[in-house]
Amino acid sequence: TAVREKFRDALAHFGSGVVIVTAIDGDGAPAGMTVGSFTSISLEPPLVGFFAAHTSTTLPRVLHHGDFCVNVLAEEQHQLARGFARSGADKFSGVEWTAGTNGAPRLAGAHAWIDCSIDEHRPIGDHDLIVGAVDALAVPAETEPLLFHRSLFHGLRETR
Template sequence: MRTTTPHISATTPDEIRDAYRTVLGKFCTGVVAVTALDDTGNPVGLTVGSFSSVSLDPALVAFFVGQGSTTFPKVAAHGRFCANILSADQHDLGRAFARSGADKFRGIDWTPTHAGSPRLTGAHAWIDCDIDLVQPVGDHDLVVGRVVELGATDARDPLLFYTSAFHQLSPA
């Protein structure tokens, strides 16, 4: 049996706070751009790295968003969103949607879902949802969406986030 010696170990609250990002950065996640329309009908969006399936019956998904987000209140006011699972070649889009304040849709191709939310061209997959629950948890809000429509492309690789950088799958 192979064992490794940890290069980071934290047990006190201060140590945990200092090591938290580094240790959690060792967990690989997909990259999702959450999109919606604002109250004037303009597209808005943000990048999330904490997206998950929740339930099959009813079909529910979830993500976490920082309570300081200036974009999420616009998504919440719309009452629905589209979770666009980004493809490996969409790292620039992932970075653009992670920035605050910019026109994130400048030069971005999209089509509306049946409910009207922006579905990003080239996304690996997409899940259109009605917001079912928003619940404060720590310094984030847990957002649960009830799936109303979904689809996937035949694109091979999703965009991944690992150790604070974007990556793609490689053959094992």
């Protein structure tokens, strides 16, 4: 509809960071999905959140055990973001990772890692809100973040 198209177009002008949310699914296999709707929620207690469509086939796999890792992507990881945004593919093929404090995959080269346990999960509109209680975090290297704006990936450019 026209309203839906205007909505998507207007919100595409809002730049956001890019994360991949990962976990170990019920079969013991790594699962993950690219998310552009990630946010800090609270400092006391430390909480973060993200949204995923009700239709996501990956979300149930990510939420199975109640623990997940938010991998904040670095500028050069745009191909990884594209790969984890696809449905049905073996997203972890050729991807280097280590287990975080909760066992969820921490992707090599990420800008930052945030290990979480689910604090709240509820439907809102056509998406689910997942709130994570932060259990551990790390910034493995000082890199530049990956950004998403107007349906394209970008690096951070300093302005004065």
